[in-house]
Amino acid sequence: MLEGYKDVYVFAETRDGKIQDIAFELLGKGREIADITSSKLHAILVGYNVSKxxxxxxxxxxxxxIVVDDKCLENYLTEQYVQATYHIINERHPNIVLIGATSIGRDLAPRLSARLKTGLTADCTKLEAEASGALFMxxxxxxxxxxxxxxSPNTRPQMSTVRPGVMQKLHYDESRKGEVTTVKVPFDASKFKVEVVEIKRENKKQVKIEDAKILVSCGRGVGKANLHLLEDLATELHATVSGSRAVVDDGIIEQARQVGQTGKTVRPNVYFALGISGAIQHIAGMENSEFIIAINKDKFANIFQIADLGIVGDVKKIVPLLVEEIKKIKAQ
Ligand SMILES: Cc1cc2nc3c(=O)[nH]c(=O)nc-3n(C[C@H](O)[C@H](O)[C@H](O)COP(=O)(O)OP(=O)(O)OC[C@H]3O[C@@H](n4cnc5c(N)ncnc54)[C@H](O)[C@@H]3O)c2cc1C
Structure with missing residues (x-):
């Protein structure tokens, strides 16, 4: 541990006053790191009417x-949020700071690290700590x-943003004991250059593949003409359709359904990889799925390296047989 720096701090992201899942995921990892480094875990909760x-x-x-509850933090604005979090970090001297690699976290973290004159490892998929306090990002x-x-051997805090869906939250334990500290930040309003005039929400209901228990994922090997086969399988299993970047680029499914490095990180109970080769960028987003079933006509396809169950064959033939079998079992 570099002298004068201690403990793990997690930025607890909120939207509309509600804590986002990413905060709980970071606390799960933060708890593990705090225990390994024999330190404490603190959450920084910044917003308006968020104390509850x-x-x-x-x-x-x-x-x-540590709560900063102030009207000027009602909506996410870079300067206001940087001032609030900087104030806490500058006073407390953390050893480690974790922030979600969400659109808010990706805006906040680099400005914060610049103000703190420390490094930032963005978009991490794995974090490991040593008892000495060193963090491997x-x-x-x-x-x-x-x-x-x-x-980061020489500067503190060690700062990292972490992709949503990668770390696992702990089970909620209502009996856990902890402290709530309210902090008043001396904001410098002369630096507030941006104000929210109006918020217009997109009407479209976005699909959230990160929350699905079963994903039926479509690759280039399926193709547009056969997408309905996957949709049939998804319907029978009450599953959600997702896919590789190749099918997103081809306009077969929307971007919100993309799995992988430049898409979403998912961790369903069952992941069907259908006509997906298993490129490293795809695997980065789904390798932590509980059970992976791959169907590919190429027995050397990389996806079979990580599949729990692999079927070498044509998706066009196998998927309808699968749907038929599921229907039979359901009818029994
Ligand atoms: C910076 C960067 C970021 C990237 N981010 C992502 C990302 O987030 N997500 C992602 O998925 N990719 C990403 N990619 C792209 C990635 O490298 C691959 O190109 C992509 O994942 C390939 O998609 P695919 O497996 O569907 O297609 P392909 O690689 O073309 O594989 C198609 C597979 O289908 C099989 N097949 C063909 N016909 C059949 C059939 N009838 N039945 C059964 N199997 C069949 C083939 O044997 C083959 O294995 C990224 C690339 C870069 C450079």
């Missing part, structure tokens, strides 16, 4: 929740063709 949410963060693993590099592990 603090207890949840304790139930998910925080020892302390792993992220895809060179177009996802290799995984780079980054350490």
């Amino acid at each position: 949410e603090a207890k949840k963060l304790i139930g998910y693993g925080a020892d302390e929740v 792993t992220r895809p590099a060179f177009g996802g063709n290799l995984m780079a592990t980054i350490v």
Whole structure:
């Protein structure tokens, strides 16, 4: 541990006053790191009318929740949020700071790290700590063709953004004990250059493949003409359709359904990889699925390296047989 720096801090992201899942996921990992490094886990809760949410963060693993509740934090605005989090970090001298690699986190973290004059490892998919307090931050590099592990030996805090869906939250424990500390930040309003005039919400209901228990994932080997076969399978299994970047680029499914390095990280109970070759960028987004079933006509396809069940064959033939069997079993 570098002298004068201690403990793990997690930025608890909120939207419309509600804590986002990414905060609980980071607390899950943060708890593990805090235990390994014999330190405490703190959550930084910044927003307006958010104090009532603090207890949840304790139930998910925080020892302390530091709350900044201020009207100027009602909507996410870079300068306001940077000032609030900088104030806390600058006073507390953390050893480690974790932030979600969400659109908010990707905006906040680099500005914060610049103000703190420390490094930032963005978009991590793996974090490992040593008892000494050193953090090994792993992220895809060179177009996802290799995984780079980054350490920060000389500057603190060690800062990292982590992709949503990668880390696992702990089970909520209402009986966990922790402290809630309210902090008043001396905001410098003269630096607030942006204000929210109006919020217009997109009407479209976005599909959230990250939450699906079963994913039926479509690759280039399926093709547009056969997408209905996958949709039939998904309907029978009450599953959600997702896919590789190849089928997103071909306009077969929408971007929100893309799995992988530049798409979503998923962890369903069952992942069907149908006509998907298993490129490293795809695998990065689904390798932590509970059970992976792959169908590919190429027995050397990379996807079979990580599949729990592999079927060598044509999806056009196998998927309808599968649907028929499921229907038969359901009818029994
Ligand atoms: C920076 C970067 C980021 C990327 N991000 C992502 C990402 O987030 N997600 C992602 O998925 N990709 C990503 N990619 C692209 C990735 O490298 C691959 O090109 C892509 O995953 C391939 O998609 P695919 O497996 O569907 O297609 P292909 O690689 O073309 O594979 C098709 C497979 O289908 C099989 N097949 C063909 N016909 C049949 C049939 N009738 N029955 C059964 N099997 C059949 C073939 O044997 C083959 O294995 C990224 C690439 C880069 C460079």
